Amino acid sequence: MINVATIGTSWITEQFIKACKLTDLYHLKAVYSRSVDTAKDFAQVYQADYYTDALNNILFDPEVDLVYIASPNAMHFSQALRAVKAGKHVIVEKPIVTSIAQWHELEEAANRNGVFFFEAAVHYQNRNYRRLKELVKGKLDEISQPFLGANFNIGQYSSRYVQYLAAMEKGEKGPNVFNPAMAGGTLMDLGVYPLYVAIDLFGLPQSVRYNAQKGKNGVDLFGTIHLKYADFMVNIFLSKGVHSQLTSEIYVDDETIVIHGITRIDRVDLIDASGQEATLIAYTPENPMYDELVNFAEVINHPDDTHLSYVYEDWKQTSLAVTQTMELLRKSAKLPEIDEF
Amino acid sequence: MINVATIGTSWITEQFIKACKLTDLYHLKAVYSRSVDTAKDFAQVYQADYYTDALNNILFDPEVDLVYIASPNAMHFSQALRAVKAGKHVIVEKPIVTSIAQWHELEEAANRNGVFFFEAAVHYQNRNYRRLKELVKGKLDEISQPFLGANFNIGQYSSRYVQYLAAMEKGEKGPNVFNPAMAGGTLMDLGVYPLYVAIDLFGLPQSVRYNAQKGKNGVDLFGTIHLKYADFMVNIFLSKGVHSQLTSEIYVDDETIVIHGITRIDRVDLIDASGQEATLIAYTPENPMYDELVNFAEVINHPDDTHLSYVYEDWKQTSLAVTQTMELLRKSAKLPEIDEF
Structure with a gap:
C-alpha cells in the first residue's frame, strides 16, 4: 500500500x-x-x-x-x-x-x-490513449501520401465563467481558474490535453503560436494554437467560454481518425475514404483516474525495474516538452505574468 | 427570358x-x-x-x-x-x-x-444562408456575454488530389486546381465559402493571417486562417487534401449555432446550454444554384428597382471584401504569384 x-x-x-x-x-x-x-x-x-x-x-x-x-x-x-x-x-x-x-x-x-x-495528465495515462497512439503510429508507418496534420478542438464552457464575468463587471478578482496571475485561463487549464497528444504523437514542433482572445483581466478565454512542424501542422482550438461539439481529427491519406473528447479520449472512430465509419476505441472506465493511478503505483513499487524506468523517462520527457511549449505559447500570446505562491 | x-x-x-x-x-x-x-x-x-x-x-x-x-x-x-x-x-x-x-x-x-x-457564391445566395444570417443577427442582438467568435471548418478531399501528387512525383504540372500559377489551391477554391460567411456576418476583420502547409509546387494544401476582430476572432480550417467531418460553430452566450456544410449551409442546429439540439434550418434544394439564379435574374430584369439596387450593392461589397481578404491572406502565407490569362 x-x-x-x-x-x-x-x-x-x-x-x-x-x-x-x-x-x-x-x-x-x-x-x-x-x-x-x-x-x-x-x-x-x-x-x-x-x-x-x-x-x-x-x-x-x-x-x-x-x-x-x-x-x-x-x-x-x-x-x-x-x-x-x-x-x-x-x-x-x-x-x-x-x-x-x-x-x-x-x-x-x-x-x-x-x-x-x-x-x-489523465488522458495520456489512459488505455484509450495507448490504443490511439498505436493506431496513429501504425497508420503513419503505412502512409502513402504526405502527412498534412491534425486538428484538435476543445471548447468547454466553465461552470465558473458567469462568476468570472460578474466579477469583471464589479472590478473584482474572480475565480482562480480565470485569474491569469494564479496561472488560470484556457491554455493553462485545457491546453495540456491537446498538447500532450500532439507532442507525444508528433514530437516537439519547430515553432508555435497562440492567438488568444483575452478578457478584461488579461486571461485567455478563446483561442487557437498553431504547432508548426517541418512538413505538417497541428491546429488546436480551445476555450473555457464556449460549448463546442467539435471533435478532433488526424488525417492519414484519405482516412480520418476522429477523437471524441480530447481530454479523456472517450472514443476513437476511423472514417475511410468512402465515408464509412468504424469505432475502433471506446472504453469507459469506472473512474477516469484508475489507469493513471495503476501506472504510477507500478513505477513507485518497482523503482529498480529497467523497463519501468524507461517508461517513467518517457512520461517526464513529454511533461517537459508540454511545459516548454506552454511557456512559449504564453509568451506568444503575451499572457500576463504568473505570481508564484 | x-x-x-x-x-x-x-x-x-x-x-x-x-x-x-x-x-x-x-x-x-x-x-x-x-x-x-x-x-x-x-x-x-x-x-x-x-x-x-x-x-x-x-x-x-x-x-x-x-x-x-x-x-x-x-x-x-x-x-x-x-x-x-x-x-x-x-x-x-x-x-x-x-x-x-x-x-x-x-x-x-x-x-x-x-x-x-x-x-x-452559391451558399451566400441560398435561402438557408439568409435564414442563418437572421438567426445569428437576432442572437447577437440579445447577447448577454461578450461574443468570442466562431470556428469554420472545411476539409474536402479533392478528386484531383491523387493526380496532383502523382504529377509532383514525376515533375509534371498537374491539374489546374492544384496549380498556384493558375490560381488553384485550397484558399482560392474553398476559402471563399467561409470568408463570405464571416465577412457578411461580422464585417471586415482588423487583421488576417493564413498558416498554410504547401505542396512541392507551392500550392496551399492544408491550413488555418485567423481573422482578428476588435474583440472576437474567427478561425477557419481548410484543406483540399483531407476528408474532415468537422462542422462549423458560432458561439453566442452559452449556446452554439452549428452549421453543417459551410459550402452549402445544408443544415443549421442550435445547441442550448444543456446540450439540447434543435435543427432550425434544413432545406435541400433540387439544384443548389436555383436560388442564386432567381436572385440574379431579379436584379437583371429590374435594373431600375431601388431596393434591388441596394441588394446588388451589398453583394458587390461582400464580393469586394472577400477578394481583398483573399489577397491579404495570399500575401500572409507567401503563396506563389498568379499568372493571368
Missing part, C-alpha cells in the same frame, strides 16, 4: 481518492486544507487517518509516501518542491508547473531525494 | 444549365469551349442554340444577354472583363477575380457598359 496525503478538496481530489480506493494500491493517510474545517469534513467523508491545516504535518509524517497536489495551478510548483524535498513522491495535477525552469528544479530535487514526480 | 452563353464545360456548368432550366428565367443560347468538339457535344446534350470555339462569337452576338464563366480561376478576370466590355452581364464562378485591382477594373467596366456582374 502506498500511503497518500492530499492537497486540495475540490471534485478532482474526490475523484482521485475514489480512484485510489478502486485500485486497492493506495491508502488515504491524510488530508490537508488551509481551512481546518474543510479538511475535517473531507477526512470524515473519505475516511482519512487524519486531517490537518499545517502542510508540514503531512510533509514530515514518515508514514506518508506520496502527496497528491490539486491546489490552484500557481501553487503546484512550490508545494511539489517542498514535498519532494521532504522525500515524498508527488502526483501533481496538470499543469505540473508554469515554466521549464521550475520543471528542471523539481526534477533535480526529486532525483536528489530519490522520489518520483508525476504530472497527472 | 435572359439569353445565356456559357464558358466552361465541367460539372459546375452542367449544374448551372440545369438550374437555368428549373428557374424558367434563362434560355441557353450558346456554349463556348476552346475545343470545338467539346462545345458541340455539350451543346447537343443541353440543347443550346449554337456552339462555338471562338469567344467573340458569343461576345458579339446581340442576342446573348449574359455570359456564365466557369473557366479555371486565373482566366475569370480577363474573360469577365471582355464580356462586360461587350455589354454582357456576367455571372462568374468564385473566386470572381484574384486581386482588388482586378475587382475594381471589372466594376468600372460593368458600370460604364450598364451591365451587372455577379460572383456565384
